[in-house]
Amino acid sequence: MANTVFCKKFQKEMDGLDRAPLPGAKGQEILQTVSKQAWQEWQLLQTMMINEKQLNLMQPDSRKYVMEQMEKFFKNEATDKLAGYVSPDDIKEL
Template sequence: MTRSVFCKKYQQEMEGLARPPYPGPRGQEVFDNVSRQAWEEWLQHQTRLINEKHLNMMDADARKYLAEQMDKFFSGDDYDKAEGYVPEKS
């Protein structure tokens, strides 16, 4: 059985994650308030940001930047896009 959450990105009840994506309060906050669909979209966007901006995940500033972008992504604020990304045509 799937669990539902009120997704803060889409502002509606949607399927939630099966477990918190990482430990601690931040992971629990994502688990409680972000849908599986929004999380998967974030992971794809995060990968594009890391690749396009050549982020080193060993760098604390890069991790802080991604955390800020994740908050903006889920809250509907204006977030950074990967400059070279062109979506595939379906």
């Protein structure tokens, strides 16, 4: 049986991750407070950000930026917009 967590993104009990996605305390925090669905959605957004903004994750500034955007995403705060991106919710409204 999958473990469940109270997801801070969706504000309800949901299936949790199988293991910490990052090392250290931040990984443990995510494991305990972020659902599998929220993590998958973040991974898609993160990939788009890295590609669109041509980030090099070997650079400390790029890693810091991605971590800041991740925190905003999980807190349901506005993340940086990507040029040309249309969310699935926006498509439904058209």
